[in-house]
Amino acid sequence: MIDLHCHLLPGIDDGPADLAQALDLARLAVAGGVSHAVVTPHIHPGCWNNERSGIERAWRSFQEALDKNGIPLTLGMAAEVRVCAELMGLLAEERIPFLGEYRGKRVLLLEFPHESIPVGSESLVRWLLKRDILPMIAHPERNKAVIRDFSRILPFVEMGCLFQVTAASLTGQFGAFAEAGARRMLENEWISILASDAHNVQHRPPNLGEGRDAAARLAGEGYAARLVRGMPAEIVGVSPVSMREFPAGRGKNGFRAGSLASVL
Numbered sequence: 001m002i003d004l005h006c007h008l009l010p011g012i013d014d015g016p017a018d019l020a021q022a023l024d025l026a027r028l029a030v031a032g033g034v035s036h037a038v039v040t041p042h043i044h045p046g047c048w049n050n051e052r053s054g055i056e057r058a059w060r061s062f063q064e065a066l067d068k069n070g071i072p073l074t075l076g077m078a079a080e081v082r083v084c085a086e087l088m089g090l091l092a093e094e095r096i097p098f099l100g101e102y103r104g105k106r107v108l109l110l111e112f113p114h115e116s117i118p119v120g121s122e123s124l125v126r127w128l129l130k131r132d133i134l135p136m137i138a139h140p141e142r143n144k145a146v147i148r149d150f151s152r153i154l155p156f157v158e159m160g161c162l163f164q165v166t167a168a169s170l171t172g173q174f175g176a177f178a179e180a181g182a183r184r185m186l187e188n189e190w191i192s193i194l195a196s197d198a199h200n201v202q203h204r205p206p207n208l209g210e211g212r213d214a215a216a217r218l219a220g221e222g223y224a225a226r227l228v229r230g231m232p233a234e235i236v237g238v239s240p241v242s243m244r245e246f247p248a249g250r251g252k253n254g255f256r257a258g259s260l261a262s263v264l
């Protein structure tokens with residue numbers, strides 16, 4: 001499986017505090033069936049002041065540590081970007097990394113605050129789309145505004161946003177309301193990908209497989225596979241069809257040549 005939203009890098013956000021914790025988290029992801037992951041540290045000005053260059057350094061260093069420790073996990077890098085006033089400037093200065101591309105647009109993992117969908121979010125999405133940036137909304141099923149009123153998600157569906165649902169939401173680990181929202185999104189075929197959003201071994205583990213199993217029970221094996229393999233592969237730069245002929249060089253967000261060939 002390919003996990004497109006997880007916090008595996010040590011000491012960069014609210015994920016693992018140090019390298020030992022990060023390696024434990026990576027081992028658990030691999031044991032659960034993840035072979036490729038895009039690390040997505042928070043970019044949240046004033047809270048997590050990350051940007052592309054620092055994430056890139058941390059990603060390279062952590063991939064080396066994985067290789068040195070014999071952990072068979074291939075990483076790409078991106079970020080989970082909070083809706084904020086600084087976003088447009090950060091994009092203009094190319095300080096935001098993207099998840100990959102989809103249908104000719106760069107894909108940005110975009111996070112609303114947990115409690116609300118801020119006024120102006122729809123305008124921001126329109127602004128992004130005009131610049132060929134396609135938002136993937138991170139875990140809308142856990143957003144309090146969506147939980148109170150599911151129709152709040154509709155404008156973003158109509159604008160063509162992608163949606164990442166968290167695996168643990170489908171299995172009820174974020175409560176009954178998030179589970180209901182995740183199921184409703186699954187029934188409507190609005191989920192683009194399932195991802196772990198893993199932060200730590202204890203409370204936010206990388207349990208993508210459990211989410212995949214829940215999706216398979218609810219919507220069938222083929223659809224579940226699309227959410228954890230087909231669609232993520234397409235976004236990071238390798239189509240399932242051409243997987244074995246993936247050319248030399250790196251994919252859209254840094255995967256090594258041919259490294260996805262074993263996934264499908």
Ligand SMILES: [Fe+2]
Pocket residue numbers: 005006007080197
């Ligand atoms: Fe996250």
